[in-house]
Amino acid sequence: MTTPNPPSRRGAQAALLAAFLGWLFDGFEMGLFPLIGRPALQDLLPDASPAVQGQWFTIIIAVFLVGAATGGVLFGWLGDKLGRVKAMAMAIITFALFTGLCGFVTEAWQFAALRFIASLGMGGEWALGVALVNEVWGSKNRAWVAGMIGAAANIGFLLTGVLSLYLNASLETIASGMQSIGISEETANYLLHNRGWRFLAISGTLPAAIVFLIRLFVPESHKWEEEKASGNTSHWATKDLLGVLVAAIVALGIIALWSPALFEKVGNAVAIPATLVGMVVVLWGYLLPVRRYLGRVHGSAKVNSPERSTVMRNLLFGTALASVALMGTWGSTQQAAKWASFLSPNGTAANLIEYVVISTALGAILFSVIAPLVADRLGRRLTYFILCLLALVSAVIFFQTNSSFEGTEVPTRVFVTAFLLGGLTATFYGFFPLYFPELFPTSVRATGQGFCFNFGRIIAAIGSLQFVNLMALFGSGKALALEGEAKRLMQLQIEANAFTTLSCIYLVGMIIVWFAPETKGQTLR
Numbered sequence: 001m002t003t004p005n006p007p008s009r010r011g012a013q014a015a016l017l018a019a020f021l022g023w024l025f026d027g028f029e030m031g032l033f034p035l036i037g038r039p040a041l042q043d044l045l046p047d048a049s050p051a052v053q054g055q056w057f058t059i060i061i062a063v064f065l066v067g068a069a070t071g072g073v074l075f076g077w078l079g080d081k082l083g084r085v086k087a088m089a090m091a092i093i094t095f096a097l098f099t100g101l102c103g104f105v106t107e108a109w110q111f112a113a114l115r116f117i118a119s120l121g122m123g124g125e126w127a128l129g130v131a132l133v134n135e136v137w138g139s140k141n142r143a144w145v146a147g148m149i150g151a152a153a154n155i156g157f158l159l160t161g162v163l164s165l166y167l168n169a170s171l172e173t174i175a176s177g178m179q180s181i182g183i184s185e186e187t188a189n190y191l192l193h194n195r196g197w198r199f200l201a202i203s204g205t206l207p208a209a210i211v212f213l214i215r216l217f218v219p220e221s222h223k224w225e226e227e228k229a230s231g232n233t234s235h236w237a238t239k240d241l242l243g244v245l246v247a248a249i250v251a252l253g254i255i256a257l258w259s260p261a262l263f264e265k266v267g268n269a270v271a272i273p274a275t276l277v278g279m280v281v282v283l284w285g286y287l288l289p290v291r292r293y294l295g296r297v298h299g300s301a302k303v304n305s306p307e308r309s310t311v312m313r314n315l316l317f318g319t320a321l322a323s324v325a326l327m328g329t330w331g332s333t334q335q336a337a338k339w340a341s342f343l344s345p346n347g348t349a350a351n352l353i354e355y356v357v358i359s360t361a362l363g364a365i366l367f368s369v370i371a372p373l374v375a376d377r378l379g380r381r382l383t384y385f386i387l388c389l390l391a392l393v394s395a396v397i398f399f400q401t402n403s404s405f406e407g408t409e410v411p412t413r414v415f416v417t418a419f420l421l422g423g424l425t426a427t428f429y430g431f432f433p434l435y436f437p438e439l440f441p442t443s444v445r446a447t448g449q450g451f452c453f454n455f456g457r458i459i460a461a462i463g464s465l466q467f468v469n470l471m472a473l474f475g476s477g478k479a480l481a482l483e484g485e486a487k488r489l490m491q492l493q494i495e496a497n498a499f500t501t502l503s504c505i506y507l508v509g510m511i512i513v514w515f516a517p518e519t520k521g522q523t524l525r
Contacts, residue, residue, distance in 0.1 A: 321513060
């Protein structure tokens with residue numbers, strides 16, 4: 001059997017560039033909905049109250065997270081069976097095409113459905129890109145490469161804020177430009193109406209161009225080629241994906257159960273035990289492909305070989321660590337711009353949302369590059385502990401020190417604390433691309449990483465849906481009895497307390513990490 005040679009330097013650079021662009025547009029996709037969600041739902045639900053529109057906002061985010069979790073396992077499975085490059089091209093096409101289609105929806109449920117499908121590709125692309133780049137680059141500069149991965153997604157997040165800011169300042173110019181190339185005035189107005197949310201959604205098709213780069217210049221992972229040559233890739237079976245399908249359906253059922261309309265009917269007495277049972281089913285379904293694969297490789301699913309035990313243990317630890325980080329992100333950072341938009345009475349501070357998004361993204365770019373370099377020096381466990389501590393502190397500072405202000409001038413502290421919040425909660429997205437590849441052998445690396453990182457999104461989705469319960473705990477009922485400015489200020493503080501409470505999930509990570517494996521100095525298996 002001939003051992004495949006590692007790719008040339010040019011091939012390795014092409015792989016990094018393709019993955020970097022893929023992660024960049026992943027970040028663009030993640031940052032898109034926080035910007036366009038409110039204006040989109042205002043157009044799609046014109047007769048609904050702001051409270052109902054807010055409920056749909058939360059539901060669409062939750063559906064997106066479930067889709068990303070499913071896609072991480074599905075496309076990770078494809079990457080381990082068919083190869084990293086083919087699967088990555090398929091993932092990018094999926095999230096690019098269906099993100100663009102969001103610009104043509106006419107109903108809120110259509111928006112949710114397309115976001116779910118788009119997120120399948122987004123969740124898969126992360127796992128595949130991380131596996132490909134780590135295997136192609138080997139042990140050389142792995143911390144630096146991990147930092148590039150973390151920075152890329154946050155550069156994409158930054159682009160959403162910059163593009164939205166430019167778009168809102170130049171709507172008339174863009175409309176004139178559209179008409180000059182033959183687009184009717186009616187169509188231009190349709191695309192640019194209400195902060196241009198449809199135009200921004202359609203711009204999400206741009207990542208499709210990366211596929212041509214991937215197919216022409218990016219080499220397949222030589223480590224995966226070795227697995228294929230040894231016959232190990234043949235042990236992946238399509239029938240095992242039935243478990244993934246069941247898990248996705250059950251996860252969506254859990255999300256529906258916690259949606260305000262259904263939760264009001266069933267209450268905690270039904271929702272909590274149903275969620276616990278459902279999460280057991282979801283965990284079983286997403287793990288099924290890996291469990292069956294390991295069973296075939298080792299002769300029997302009942303054989304508890306050392307490698308099988310190690311993989312399963314690392315899957316659970318990786319999932320727990322990612323769940324903490326993702327819950328913190330979706331419970332605080334992703335909500336920061338939306339929450340900050342209410343700091344100014346009647347929205348008198350122009351473009352506050354965009355500036356908060358830009359501030360958080362700039363912080364995320366810087367700190368996600370630094371985090372893996374620190375982990376290479378201090379070790380994985382100590383670094384993760386420090387990252388959790390700093391992320392918690394930054395969330396408390398942002399939500400508890402910013403308060404309502406008058407006029408159009410935004411206090412500097414809003415941008416400084418947003419920069420720290422975005423940076424310190426995003427450090428994990430430079431850390432995980434360094435740590436997760438070390439937890440798994442080449443044969444299950446894409447599926448394992450996809451499961452760990454993306455299963456955490458389901459935990460985050462369920463956690464974010466507890467926001468209504470937290471609001472009630474902190475007195476949202478009392479706020480409803482108030483009017484005018486007093487109601488706004490009380491609502492602002494109640495939400496700040498709820499977001500701060502959700503951020504306390506980092507305390508859990510500070511404990512769990514000491515039971516996870518320390519992999520500093522180990523080479524990829």
